[in-house]
Every structure is written in C-alpha cells, then in structure tokens.
Amino acid sequence: MEIGLRAKGILFCLSGPSGVGKGTVIRALRQLDGNLDHSVSVTTRPPRPGERDGVEYYFRSRQDFEAMLAAGEILEHDEYCGHYYGTPLGPLQEKTAQGRDIILDITVPGSLVTLERFPEAVSIFLLPPSLSELRRRLEGRGTETAAVIQARLDVARKEILEAPRFTYNVVNHEVGRCAEQIRAIMEAERSRSERLTGIAELIMNR
Ligand code: 5GP
Numbered sequence: 001m002e003i004g005l006r007a008k009g010i011l012f013c014l015s016g017p018s019g020v021g022k023g024t025v026i027r028a029l030r031q032l033d034g035n036l037d038h039s040v041s042v043t044t045r046p047p048r049p050g051e052r053d054g055v056e057y058y059f060r061s062r063q064d065f066e067a068m069l070a071a072g073e074i075l076e077h078d079e080y081c082g083h084y085y086g087t088p089l090g091p092l093q094e095k096t097a098q099g100r101d102i103i104l105d106i107t108v109p110g111s112l113v114t115l116e117r118f119p120e121a122v123s124i125f126l127l128p129p130s131l132s133e134l135r136r137r138l139e140g141r142g143t144e145t146a147a148v149i150q151a152r153l154d155v156a157r158k159e160i161l162e163a164p165r166f167t168y169n170v171v172n173h174e175v176g177r178c179a180e181q182i183r184a185i186m187e188a189e190r191s192r193s194e195r196l197t198g199i200a201e202l203i204m205n206r
Contacts, residue, residue: 006099006190006195006196007195007197007198008096008097008099009035009095009096009097009098009099009100009101009102010096010101010102010120010121010122010186010189010190010195011092011096011101011102011104011114011118011120011121011122012036012101012102012103012104012121012122012124012186012189013104013106013110013111013114013115013121013122013123013124014026014103014104014105014106014124014125014126014182015106015107015108015110015111015123015124015125015126015159015162015166016125016126016127016128016159016172017128017134017152017153017155017156017159017160018138018152018155018156019128019134019135019137019138019141019152019156020126020127020128020134020137020172021126021128021137021172021175021178022105022126023056023105024175025126025172025175025178025179025182026038026103026105028175028176028178028179029103029179029182029183029186032179032180032183033101033183033186035099035100035101036100036101036102036103036186037095037100037101037102037103038102038103038105039087039088039091039092039102039103039104039105040054040055040056040057040058040088040091041057041058041085041086041087041088041104041105041106042057042058042060042065042068042074042084042085042086042087042088043057043058043059043060043065043083043084043085043086044059044060044061044062044065044083044084045057045059045083045085046059047059048143049143058088062084065077065084065086068086068088069086072089073088073089073090074086074087074088074089075087075088075089075092075113075114075117076106076110076113076114076117077110078106078107078109078110080107080155081148081151081152081155085106085107085110087104087106087110087114101186101190107159108125108159108162108165111123111166112165120194120195122167122168122185122186122189123165123166123167123168124166124167124168124169124170124182124185125162125163125165125166125168125169125170126170126171126172126178127160127163127169127170127171127172128160128171128172129171129172129173131153131156131157131160134153134156135149135153138152138153168182168185170182170185
C-alpha cells in the first residue's frame with residue numbers, strides 16, 4: 001500500500017514472555033519492512049553487554065525516569081522484575097504523524113494501556129513453542145543470573161495466560177517464519193478500509 005494513502009502510521013504492540021524472541025523478531029521485521037520503526041523505550045534496568053544508550057533503550061536513573069513521568073513524557077510504563085520500563089510519547093506521535101508504523105516491545109499491561117489510549121493500535125502476542133524451550137532460550141542468552149531467569153519464568157507463566165486478550169497470537173518456532181507471519185498481519189492491517197478513509201475519492205480524482 002502506498003504510504004501517502006494512509007492518514008497516519010499504525011502502532012503495533014508486541015508482547016510475550018521474556019526470552020520468547022521479541023527483540024530478534026523486531027530486528028528481522030525491520031529488515032523486511034522499510035516503513036517500520038521500533039519505539040525505543042526508557043528503562044532503569046542496567047544495560048546488558050553490547051546494549052547501547054538510545055539504540056536498544058534509553059538507560060536512565062530512577063530519578064530521571066520519575067521526572068519524565070511527572071512531565072507527562074511517557075505514554076505508558078510498567079515495573080518488571082524490579083525495574084521501570086516506559087514508552088516515550090513524543091517520538092511515537094511524531095513518527096505516526098509522518099505515516100511511519102511503530103512497533104512497541106512491551107509488557108502485557110503496557111499493551112493494554114496503549115490500546116485504551118489508542119484503540120486503533122494492533123495487539124500481537126508472541127508465544128514460545130513450550131515453557132521448556134523458553135527456559136532454554138533464556139539460559140542460552142547467557143546475560144542473566146539464575147535468580148533473574150527464574151523470576152522471568154515465573155512472570156512468563158502468568159503472561160502466557162493473557163494471550164487471548166490480544167488480537168493476534170503467533171508462536172515463535174523460528175525467527176524467519178515468525179517475522180513473515182507478523183509481516184502478513186501488518187500488511188492486512190494496513191489494508192483495512194477504516195485506515196484508508198478518502199481512498200476512493202483520491203483515486204477518482206487522480
Ligand atoms: P528486557 O529487560 O528483557 O529488555 O525487557 C523486559 C520486559 O519489559 C519485556 O517484556 C519487554 O517487552 C518490556 N518492555 C520493554 N520496554 C517497555 C516499555 O516501554 N513499556 C512496557 N510496559 N514494557 C516494556
């Protein structure tokens with residue numbers, strides 16, 4: 001679909017348990033899709049080796065995060081395993097106004113708050129093939145301690161039960177296939193007539 005025919009970009013909320021592969025799938029999607037941007041969140045979690053400020057996250061102190069919250073600069077936020085995570089509002093508004101689509105890597109409550117604020121957003125839940133595979137992926141990442149992995153698996157059990165609240169459920173067996181499946185969802189959402197108001201007149205007057 002030509003970008004100019006859509007009034008504004010779409011928000012895609014991607015949730016799913018830690019270790020399911022949301023970050024990897026988002027990177028694959030962005031390679032497949034030139035109109036998709038990733039919303040860079042603000043977090044108080046310390047960076048993992050190789051993570052850069054302003055790329056994977058904006059890494060901020062708790063005090064700075066709370067100041068951003070008070071200033072109304074955060075669309076939604078959540079506390080996950082002892083750290084704050086939040087979506088900066090400004091870049092999201094600017095990019096969608098330019099017709100860019102944005103994908104948010106976000107907790108389940110974060111997706112639900114975003115959908116309340118923007119009911120036209122699209123919710124996608126990414127599932128692991130099994131809990132044992134999820135544990136294997138979290139351990140394989142090698143970036144978290146055993147205690148942190150256990151805490152994330154405990155949260156995962158609760159999160160997976162929330163999958164039916166999302167419009168789309170996708171199982172991440174393999175990153176390439178999973179990204180193709182989400183890209184198909186994105187293309188279908190871009191073609192919904194309610195996102196293309198005025199298209200008939202526009203085409204008639206060309
Ligand atoms: P991680 O520490 O593994 O990067 O992220 C932990 C969790 O925080 C993941 O479930 C991720 O989706 C979520 N998350 C990342 N950024 C945001 C955000 O801006 N808002 C919310 N609500 N959750 C986020």
